[in-house]
Amino acid sequence: MTQKIIIAGSGFAGLWAALAAARAVSLAGKDGEVEVIVVSPTPNVTIRPRLYEAALVNMRPDIAPLLDAVGVRHIAGRVEAIDAKSRQITVTTANGARETLAYDRFILAAGSQTFRPPVPGLADYGFETDQLASAQKLHTHLKALAGLPETEARNTVVIAGGGLTGLETATEMPGRLRASLGPDATLRVIIVDNAEPVGASLGAEALPFIEEALAEDGVETRPGARVASIDADGVTLSSGERIATNTVVWTAGMRASPLAAQLPGEHDQLGRVVGDAYLRAPEAEGIFVTGDTVKVATDDQGNFNVMSCQHAMSLGRVAGYNAAAELVGLPLHPYSQPKYVTCLDLGPWGALYTEGWDRQVRFTRADGKKIKQDINTVWIYPPKPDRDTVFAIANPDYVIVP
16 A cells, blocks of 8 residues: 655745655655655745745746656645544645545644734734735735825834844835835835844844944834834834834744644744654654744754744755655654854845854855845745756755855
């Protein structure tokens, strides 16, 4: 009987888990004996790291030809429930039917989503760039601002959160507003963040460059504050300050897919399952966790993966390989990713490229921007649908960032 590996999700981790699993099956000479299946609403991968950009072009490339090239089957649907004891999942298919699928190995690669705390008005007035649909909604809103009477609220954008996404969204925003309102419009873009100063979480060496870029790009900050409430005409901060705005973009935090909560065992504060070195869910036999649904050490220095495509792509490779390896008799491969880099787009100023968990600055401005463009347009996109090419880079040892 054919054994089945089912993967929930076709994002960065899910895609590379599928490709790595197919490679391992082929490597063991077990083609036809193990079927690899991906369950996701459509056979696409969303390029989430680029959704802060103004031009939302080619943000959900079709991966159906790629999956076909390596013999992976796609089921259009969503995993709704995981029964670890019976090794079954419940799927709601694209036509609304509910099906129960049995698996021999299951890989949870369902990703993460924006954390929306119970801030008054957030659900009604807050925008985000977490998914393509929400990014398109923001894009449409920004274009429509030109049809409103000129007011301070119309010309002001508040970004809630000063992490990577918040900084990239904020430094891109003046250009987006000028494209809508005209080059001579008086604009305000304001980041509100608990950190003091904004950008401090990226390290002492990176901070001066971030502050320089924000000043040069015309972005204001409100450090040591949070958005307390939102209404149609503005926001009120925890400091009591009132800012008139028609546009609030929420970037303040992520949480693992709710599916992770269905698995037994330890979870971290982001809802991720704490996995073992092989990305197994320790208390759910036959289940692997990867991408944004797992917390695992990246090295032996006390560092852990973050929610990023950089880690998701490697985590996916290792989880996919190991799930297949258990079925076909190959040795397991421990996850290790000691090299960590950050490439932060800072709008017209350029980009900031750092290496290491202490974020040592290596490239800035135009030099950093060139690396960011390569990452955003080449490195993170799916490969061509050629079996040999795919298998060459679906190796769990493959180093994405040289």
